[in-house]
Amino acid sequence: MGLDAMKPGAIAPALLLMLAACASGPQGGAAQAVSDAAPDTVIDEAAVMERSAQVAQSFQGKLQAQLAAALQAGGPVQAIGVCKQAAPKIAAEESAASGAQVSRVAERNRNPAGGLSEELRPHYAKLAAAPMVDGKPAATLWRSGTGEGQRINVLRAIPMQDKPCSTCHGTNVSPDIAELLHALYPADRATGFAPGDMRGAMLVSWPASAFEVK
DSSP states (O other): OOOOOOOGGGOOHHHHHHHHHHHHOOOOOEEEEOOOSOTTOOBOHHHHHHHHHHHHHHHHHHHHHHHHHHHHHHHHHHHHHHHHHHHHHHHHHHHHHHSSEEEEEOSSOSSGGGOOOTTHHHHHHHHHHOOEETTEEEEEEEEESOGGGOEEEEEEEEEOOSTTTHHHHSSOOOHHHHHHHHHHOTTOOOOOOOTTSEEEEEEEEEEGGGGBOO
């Protein structure tokens, strides 16, 4: 996800808001439960959704705090580096602390490492068709794998907001921002979004056994 290429002296409170909002996307969610497990296997899907929301919010809060500190210390250029380096590190920390596998993914991604697997594509497409439900980001839940390797997965939409996220992800990204983004992400595909489009999603994947109702 990209940030500004403005000079450090031009930082304004609005820029800090832009970085925080683009780092996190809207919070909250509405779950659509989908299950392909055996009928005699019962999962507490409400608990999965609640715990996944907690993990997502922890991720978002940590990333926002690091972006704010980088802005104050070195301006937008340093903040761009933080977003590039810190987001994967925070995802790894959240994964270790929670027992889930935490990541961000997108079809039109900024970082190629955040692309979609074939398993994710149908679930992502379903969310992209309606990224918001009752004013909140949509979410979908499904199970994958078999036996001890079975997992329960939650994918949460990150809908595009007009302001401030269009600055780095919209249809009219300024030349200076575009130049810096291209330097850091030569294969960047995460621009050209209109408000309401789904620009990405957060994936939280758990061992199914952690939520099995005995």
